[in-house]
Structures are given as C-alpha cells and as structure tokens.
Amino acid sequence: MAVKGGFPYKPDYVTPLGEVLDEYMDCWGVSRSELVRRSGLSLKLIDGLLAGEASLDPDTALELQKVFELEASVWLRMEANYREGLKAGKKVPQFDKESAV
Numbered sequence: 038m039a040v041k042g043g044f045p046y047k048p049d050y051v052t053p054l055g056e057v058l059d060e061y062m063d064c065w066g067v068s069r070s071e072l073v074r075r076s077g078l079s080l081k082l083i084d085g086l087l088a089g090e091a092s093l094d095p096d097t098a099l100e101l102q103k104v105f106e107l108e109a110s111v112w113l114r115m116e117a118n119y120r121e122g123l124k125a126g127k128k129v130p131q132f133d134k135e136s137a138v
Contacts, residue, residue, distance in 0.1 A: 050130050051122030053089040054115050061105050076100040089129070092116060 062072060069087075073080050078100055085091025093101075093116040098109035123129075 049127060051119050051127045052115075053129055054093055054112070054119055055087040055089045057115055058086055058101070061107070065105060067104065072104060075104045089119075092120070 062068070067075070069080060069083055072078070072083055076083075078097060082091055082097065086093060086097075093112060095109065095113065098112040098116075101107070101112050102109040
C-alpha cells in the first residue's frame with residue numbers, strides 16, 4: 038500500500054521483543070520472578086526473551102497475553118518484525134536506560 042504524501046515510516050533499526058517486554062514489566066510493576074509465577078514460563082526462557090536470545094513462540098505469546106492483556110498476535114508480530122529486521126541487516130540501537138530518563 039503506497040503512502041500518499043507525508044513521510045513513510047521506514048526505520049533503519051529494529052526493537053528487540055525483550056525491550057518491549059522489559060517496558061511492559063516495568064509499567065505493570067511485574068518482576069522477573071512475578072512473571073514466572075503468573076505466566077508459568079521458566080526464568081531461563083524469560084531471561085532469554087529479555088536478552089533477545091530466545092525466540093517467542095505462540096504458546097509463550099499466549100502466556101504473555103494473560104499477564105499483560107496484550108493480544109498474543111501482537112507479541113508474535115513484534116517478534117517476527119524483529120527477526121525479519123535482523124535478517125535484513127537492520128541494527129539494534131544501544132540505549133543507556135539511565136541517561137534516557
């Protein structure tokens with residue numbers, strides 16, 4: 038679909054799902070151990086997602102949906118966008134959370 042006028046959004050970077058998950062955990066006040074308890078996911082998997090080392094699958098997305106009330110399809114699309122972006126050569130920006138506040 039062509040964009041009429043304006044500026045199409047075409048970032049040259051990708052956002053890891055772990056960054057989004059970390060933000061949700063912060064906003065909802067959910068610690069890693071609380072996420073383990075509420076989702077039934079392993080701490081190893083959660084740490085892997087946060088680090089961008091583990092891929093999100095549909096079952097995990099459904100568990101995140103239960104905890105954060107964000108549709109599993111949205112979690113899966115974020116994961117797919119991230120993985121596709123990496124394959125396309127897009128970079129992952131490095132931000133210092135402390136200096137961003």
